[in-house]
Amino acid sequence: MVRPLQTSDNLSLSTVCLRQSDNCALHPLAYALEDEEPVLSVQFLLRYPMLKLGDLAIDNALVFGDVKVNESKKDEDGNAPVETARAIRVFYMLEASEDADRWIRLFLKHMAAYSEESSRIFWTSSRSLADEMERNGALLIPWMPWAALALVVFCMAVCSSRDVVRSQPFIGFFAMFNAAMATVASMALLLYVRYPFLPLVFIMPFLVVSIGTDNMFLMLKSWRLSPEADVERRFVDALTETAASLFLTSLTDGLSFSVGSVSDFYAVRVFCTYCAMAILFMFIFQVTFFNAVMVLCCRRELAGRHSLLCYKVSKKGAKVVTVLVYLVYLAASINYALALPLGLDLKLLAPLGSYAAEELRAQERLFFDYGPYCFAVVLLRNRSLTNPEERRRLLLLYNALSSSKYASKAEFWLEDFESTHSGRAFTNTAFNSAVHTLFAERTKFRNDIRFDLNGDIEATKMLLRVRLLGPAHDKPRAEFLRSTMRDGGFDGFAYDTSFLLVDQQLATASGVITNVITATVTMLFICVLMVPRPVSATCIAVSILSINLGVVGALSSVDTRLDIISMITIVMSIGFSVDYVTHTTFHFIIQKDNRLKKCLTVMTEPILQSALSTVVGVSLLAFVPSYIVRTFVWTVFAVVGIGLLHGLLFVPVLLELMVPPTEYMQPYNAGTH
Structure with a gap:
């Protein structure tokens, strides 16, 4: 066969x-x-x-x-x-x-x-x-035109109204076109400078689109609320009202991915670099190309060529209920986050139904008891195996390494050597002669010893048999073999291919914590610069942590593991979580009275539209049979849902309870400058 x-x-x-x-x-x-x-x-x-x-x-x-x-x-x-x-x-x-x-x-x-x-x-x-991992990207490609078409239709639809003059479908279309230009420009630049490319980057356009449409909905809403009749004044009013929050969200999104672009993990670094570059181009095109499109569309509307908002008046009872709902949300998020399984499962890297994944599952199921070989390397500098006591201690180390349920004996040349020379002391010449005689009879041991220039043994290899295959036993095996080597009295190391996954598991957990803390502190610093109001900036930071905690809990609830893939999506969620709470906070503190009502009047519609456009953009990807894509889709759904909950419910109530009336920021008025 x-x-x-x-x-x-x-x-x-x-x-x-x-x-x-x-x-x-x-x-x-x-x-x-x-x-x-x-x-x-x-x-x-x-x-x-x-x-x-x-x-x-x-x-x-x-x-x-x-x-x-x-x-x-x-x-x-x-x-x-x-x-x-x-x-x-x-x-x-x-x-x-x-x-x-x-x-x-x-x-x-x-x-x-x-x-x-x-x-x-x-x-x-x-x-x-x-x-099979590369095939994940190939599976995405057939869905991309349909997802783009769905997004274009959705954006054009939500920018339209029954009034044919006030409808702005082309703004929705050019918002998508703007995102497409940013995607193409970022990929072209990085590929031109020979930056590495991974199939995972095919997910990036959907993130860029969601950021671009978010800004578009906010600008369009501000335009429609402006009372000015003059095109220039009306556009300036809309732009000045949204400029700070647009710059802030673009900056925080870009910085959150920049944090990931210096990650120790190659895949995370490449993906985040492409995303950060795309967001930079998105901002440049937003303030140049898209603003020009906005002016042309607004001129058309005012030349005559060619709103439903629901909110509740804040009451004390409603605030109490909201706080209770938040406490339930927080408890559920913490509970699920603590249960998030750690480590990369190789079977999940291949698309669903992949022959490689099926073989790995069969291997764990049918060949559970005995696995492949692992080994330990012992350094023998300044030690001499001519001494029978040194050989005895080396055999004791081998027996200790092979005495657990995680590893058993395989082959060690010294056992065969001692079967005929046990307890015998040698001169250097006699010992080397005996070793070479053994290796002539058993050629399989020839690569198990390394000699120095003087002909003395400077390192030797011990072969062990892995027992109990499966992710559940990888970490205990690594801990046992490494601790036994440390306590064995010899310099050296133990190695098994599963150690890569174990080390990656530890690095992933610490990397996620470091990235979240770094990104949150960075976001807080930027928020303090752009919104120099300490209580409001603190509310933004708390909300970012709260949203990310909820995202981790949501991922855990759908059986997602904490691995490189989810690490990328968690870094992504840090940037996304800023958008909802920053817009809400900024429009809250520029109001002098009736702050909650006025803030929600401006923000509810664009936040809902942005959330829906993001969901529409990635919803078709849920049908792609891939763990990597599925993790991305679940993360986007979680960020959108939890971010929406914070932006329109938890954060407004938090601001109403915590921000004093004196913490007010004077909005820029174009007419006074």
Whole structure:
């Protein structure tokens, strides 16, 4: 099935395989399955976890899955005949070359079309997870035109009214066009300077659109509320009323992504850099191109060529109810946030239904007990293994590393060496001669020792077998192996591929906390500069933290993990959360009397329109079968919903309760300057 596969230029498995002497380095099971009578050939290999034939040891732990053995026939090493096995796994080790990559692509194409009636086949390769992650971006592309069309129609519809003169559908259209220009310009500039690109960046246009439409709705509302009849005066009034909050939201959005653009995580850094650059271009186009469009549309309206607001009068009872609702919201958010699972699950990186994800699930389910190999490297500088006491201590360390349920013994050359030289003291020459004699007999150990220029051993490798596969055991395994190495009396380190995920899990948690604190402090600093009123600025900072806490809780409630993907979306939510509360706060403190009513009169409609446009823009992406895209969609829904709740309910009540009448900011009046 696999060995006969050949590319158009006759590349086959035997051409690109990793060789051991003259033959491919394959498990005997791979040869047995290619035999004319595979059932008979496999019978000779059915012992678990190891098959020992004299000095030859064949590792079957990785090839037989979900095994039941005959316990009564176990040998002294714990190996027993296999009674049943629900899965067989075959490894094909390839050299690192372009030819091997081409053969892998042929293999993946062949396996996608292959099927068996009597069994289910899972397959993967060294390229599979990376290729499947890139497919997330490809899955987004077909939905982008439809999402853009839905947004254009929505924006044009909400900018229209029954009065054909006062309708402004082209403002809605050019707001979308403005966002599209910002997206294209930012990507073109970064690609021109050869900045890296990831498929994840395809999500970025939807964020830029939501920011652009938010500003557009606010400017249009201010225009419609202006009593002036002159185009210039009316436009200046609308622009001066909204300029501070537009600049503030653009600045805070850009800075929140700038914080992410210096992240330690490559994906976070690339995504946030593209977003920050797009927001910069968005602001530039907003104050140039879009303002010009606004002037032309407003001239058309005033030349005659061609509102429903509901609010409740603030009462003490309503404030008490709002505070109680907020306390319930806060308790639920904290409860879910504390339950947010940590760490990246590799199965979730591939699109739903991906063969690579299915293979990983099958691996965890069927090959749970025995995993691949891990190892420890021990540095032996200033130590000599000619001393039997040093060798004994090194063996004690090996036994300690392999004594837990997370790792067991595999191979260590010193065990074989001590079986014939136990307790013997050597001279340097005699010891090296004995070691080289052992390695001549057992060539598999040759790469387990590193000699220095003087011929002394400066480092050695201990091979261990991973036990108990799965994310739940990765962190305890890392902690056990690392602590055992620290306490073992030797310099060195232990390593398993799962350590990458464990370290990333720890870095993600600290990174999210650092980014949230940094971004919040930055937002607070900017708010104090733009809104120099301490109580109001503090209300904005508290609201940002509250919204982000709610977003984390909402993500936890839909089984999202705290990983690199959610880290990106949480950084994104910091910038988004500023928009709602800043607009509300700014329009609250520029009112002298009846502040809550006047603030909501101006802000309710544009905030609702902005929220709806954002939801419309990403709603179609909910159908994309990808965890990455789904996390993004859920984050946007959570930010919009929770931000709306804060902007129109919690923050107005907080401002009414906390901000004194003396904390007033005189609005700019174009007529007096």
